[in-house]
Amino acid sequence: MFGAQSEYLPLKKVIMHAPSQEIRNVTEKNKKEFLFRSPAKYEKMREEHARYVEFLRDEGVEVILTQDTVCPNLLFTRDVASVTKRAALLMRPTHPARCFEPVYLKKVFGSMDIPILEIARGKAEGGDLVYLDENTLMIGFGPRTNLDGVKAVEDLVSEVVKTILAVPLPSFRVHLDGALMILDRDVAIAHPGSLLFPAKFLQEEEPVLIPDFLKEEGFDLIEVTDEEAQNFGPNLLVVKPGVVVSYSWNRRIISELEERSMEVFSLEGHELVKAGGGPHCMTCPVLREK
Template sequence: MKTLSGLNEYGALKVVAVRPPEHAYVSDEKVADEWERLRFYSAPKLGPAIDEHKMFTDKLRASGAEVIMLGGDDALTLDSIYARDALLVSPKGLILCHMGRKGRRGEPAVNASAFEAAGYPVLGTIEAPGTIEGGDIIWLDDHALAVGEGPRTNAEGIKQLQDLLGPDVEVHTVPLPPPSHPEDVFHLMSMISPLDRDLALIYRPLMPDSFVNWLEARGIGFVEVPEEEFIPMGCNVLALGPRNILMLDRLPETKARLEAAGCEVDTYTGDEISRKGEGGPTCLTRPLVRGT
């Protein structure tokens, strides 16, 4: 069995999984059938999406990461391009989510089957009535994680997660604000992205004081996303390594603030794979192995 290691969000990315548009969007007919129901801003265009995703994964590989390409299945929707959400990583193996969005509940088993075939162990499953999604989970290190409690992750799901992880892992619960529509997504990673062991990008107006205090007690400082770049997903950035950042293009002030904090920043075009479905680079990726 392969080992899941580097349980953090900033270490050098070693192994990461993605699902390309060919296996998530599939066809123009599938896009037309699903995009409004799934509350995409508009219908993604399959051809340009494939081009965007290839350039995105090329950047992952250029950073030194092995990229696992997830396949398709009839149980998947357009949302399955956001590979982070269906599974969690833990020291003892992968955890299958019971997803808050009902239409995505076939996705964890499909992804887990691919990872098991690649040699990665499965620890367990979150069961109903618990719900949990990967975008609500942030590992700080092997012994501490934050989990957002909100529309996609509930208290029962968090309890089951703590039971699976055991007493050696501190689980800090972060209350999340309700979205404007019950089917809209607002994950913990909508308002925070770790950049390094001691630095995180945050949208301060939505961060509970208890969470800020918990992070500061661990020696973590902050770069703040400006108001005008929060809705366009300025807070959703992917660390390819410590202070080595990949983010959406056309977010100039956030990029400037990251660079002022000593980050090396690269950008990608995500009009079809990110903006229309409101899923940034962390959403598009399921990191499996990072450096410590």
């Protein structure tokens, strides 16, 4: 079974990549080329990631770990693929450092007998895909995904997704999942400063402002500050309704979640974060189901 067209239905199966020797290739001199904030301490990074994997397995999630690679950014499997009820979509990354990462996940999906569809035009990365619900997909476009990529994704998901909401992002916001996450049927977290521009349902004429739209739809919206967004505050992984993974330092956000009766696994990720991503980025869900 496969299909993960939700951000909050119970997570059953996920692909992750444990940091391996490729992390040692990132230095102070080349960190920007590798899209890292700074070089990471290899052994400590592996320990942090292993604790994340252990937590998910303790929660009953089947974690599939990819084999050692030469791609440091494969740590963020989210960006490489997105699994729908129809097939696994292999993305088309923007940066040279990431352009061959889909090769590795293609092998994984092949071994699982999951059909594969590849983005053939434009640029698209999975971190820009956030499901509002099972039938509504929000796609951010900006630094990593372009409009051609949005259209390419739309073409490939049209059989299983009814509505696409295209969300333009400012130049500083790498992916949509760094700005917005749906935590439950009626709870969301967002950084308003990353959602300044009007978004548009591709099938409709009138644009919408995402924060206002979510509130009008009845969402309890947790708003985060600029500093919290820089520290991957919105980049949360929902394991199942009421159980969320957050970086440990986002204490105010954790308090907001706990006030809403959510259990939070506080991930110590001081080395993981140096690679430039959060808990959501490090997971490529294969199956979510009720």
